[in-house]
Amino acid sequence: MIIFLVAFTFSASFACFQYSLSHYADDMYQNHTIQDVGRLLPTKIERIEKGKEADQIAHILKKAQSEGLKVSIAGKRRSQGGHTYYPDGVVLDMTSFNRILEIDKKRKTIHVQSGATWDDIQKALAPEGLAVKVMQSQNIFTVGGAVSVNVHGRDIKNESLSNSINWFHLLLPNGKIVKVDRQSEPELFKDVLGGYGLFGIILDVELQVTDDEVYEISSKKVSVEEFPEYVQSIRENPEVKMAYARISVAPKTSMDSMFVVEYHKTKQPLTEKLRKLKEDQQPFLTYSFLNLSRKTSFGKDWLWYLQEKYILSLDKTLISRNNAMRSESDFLLYKNQKNTDTLQEFFIPIDEYPSYVKDMKEFLKKDDINLLNFTIRYVSKDDSSRLSYAKTDMIALVALFNHGKQKQDMEKAQQAIQEMIDITLRHNGTFYLPYYPYASKKQLLEAYPNFNEFVKEKEKYDPNENITSLFYERYRNEN
Structure with a gap:
């Protein structure tokens, strides 16, 4: 029964956690004040406009410009750093433009x-x-x-x-x-x-x-030291189509215990049962298990034990590609007046991984930041974006934190996360930008040396900054 319940908790990655907009629509936009899911940047805006047709969207943009108002563009507003709104601006909600x-x-x-x-x-x-x-x-x-x-x-x-x-x-x-x-x-x-x-x-x-293909799940434990070689082996194996890993942040096994999940292509037919898309299932179970982990060391140890046991039990399970990529539940509907969950993501060159984990382990021993999860993926070198986060083939570590909302809590979290970023940069790594902007401008420029070039491109296409956001203003203006 316990393993059955944990299935709902950990079947989907923590990497891009979400809140249901339908649950929080009123809370996220009251009295012309808007927030994103981190709930750390409440901001007064002028209005929200729903985009429905291309001509109407163009009119919204033109009207805002005539009124001297900035425009920010929003989808599901799952980013955490004010990427989708700006003070006294217009938020263009694109979720109805969805055909x-x-x-x-x-x-x-x-x-x-x-x-x-x-x-x-x-x-x-x-x-x-x-x-x-x-x-x-x-x-x-x-x-x-x-x-x-x-x-x-x-x-x-x-x-x-x-x-x-x-x-x-x-x-x-x-x-x-x-x-x-x-x-x-x-x-x-x-x-x-x-x-x-x-x-x-x-x-x-x-x-x-x-x-759409039928995959067989292969799950097993690996060591930190062998992980770079393991990553290379699955990259070279044509039958392995998808994979992810997790490393423990529980006190008893912190940064030591790891498991991996692979999806191997099979010749099994795509039956109607396998093709059928999974729907959301009981997110309240996820809330209960994770909430225990938020509050106690015991909860973290217990939760790691259960999720590892569950994941290893999935070995040989068949699943379609669509379902392997699909969350089972719109989970992490966490809402608390005193604290919040936030994400950060770090990218490390593959051969740096063992030494990086060692340094991160030492940091976590001395710092009491409430780290709830590390999910790991492989990311290939990518130069298709001016703000590329993958300078070479890299391992991505997605970190989920819980911390308070008071000024002193946020300052403490910022100090800890900046130290984690410094460790990442020392290992020739980078960090991802959709999350709360705890990084300093100096750290941003080290991870993204093309940022000033990015700003110049922005000035070329939008010299009056008609389209902007809190996130952009944060790093555009800071020395």
Whole structure:
């Protein structure tokens, strides 16, 4: 029974955690004050406008400019650093601009409006025997938002999302609509991919898709020392299509115990039972288990034991590609007046991993930051974005924290996370930008040496900064 319950807790990755917008719509937008899921940056805005048609979206942008108001672009608002709003500005909500426009089975492509979620896309693809190439490990995010942060996922062969994008239409700040691809607009393509919605409004996207396949799960324990060699071996194995790992943050086994989960291609037929998409299941169980881990060391030890036991029990289980990429529940619906959950993500060159883990272990021994989880993925070198987070083939470590909302709590969390970033940078690593901006400007520039070039590109396409965000202003203006 315990293992059954833990299945709901850990079947989906912590990497891109979410809150249900329907649960929190009123709370996130009351009295013209908006927040994102971290609930650390409440900001007064002028209004929210719903994008419904291309002409109407262009009109919203033009009207805001005539009123001297800044515009920020929002999908599901799962980022955590004020990426989707700006003080006294207009928030353009793209979630109603969400149609599936065309599926071409012969070319294996899907054309969608940018407010479509991965759930919408999977529901359209699954009956056709097709599947997404790259997406987050939860399916509630919009395509436009995913493009704007250039996501990566469990697929170890298809790299970041940028590699499955054929083209997109972009509404520029000056009102012009352009079709952007690698050949016709190579620099703008690099700006928008991982550009955090700062270069215009992504209207629609054509994505390459692939066949829905049947995978067999292989789960096992590995050591920290052998992990780099293990990563290389699965990269070279044509039968391993997806993989992820977790390393313990529980006190008894912290940064020592690891397990890995692989998805091996099989020749099994894609039956209707396997093809059927999984739906959300009992997120309150996740809340209960994780909440115990938030509060006690015992809870962390117990939770690691149970999730490891459950994951290892999945060995030999069959699953479709679509379901392997699909969250079982819209979970982590955590809401507390005194504290919050936040994410950070660190990227380390593969051969640095053992020494990095050693240094991180020493840090965690002396610091009492409430680290709840480390999920690990492989990320290939990627230069498709001007703000690329993968300077070489890297291992991504997604960290989930819990900390208080008071000023002193946030300052303490910032100090700890900046120390973790410093450790990462010493190991030639980088960190991801969709999360709360705890990093200093100096750390940002070390991880993203092209940031000043990024700013110059932004000034070229949007000299009046008609489209902006709290996130951009934070790093644009800091010395």
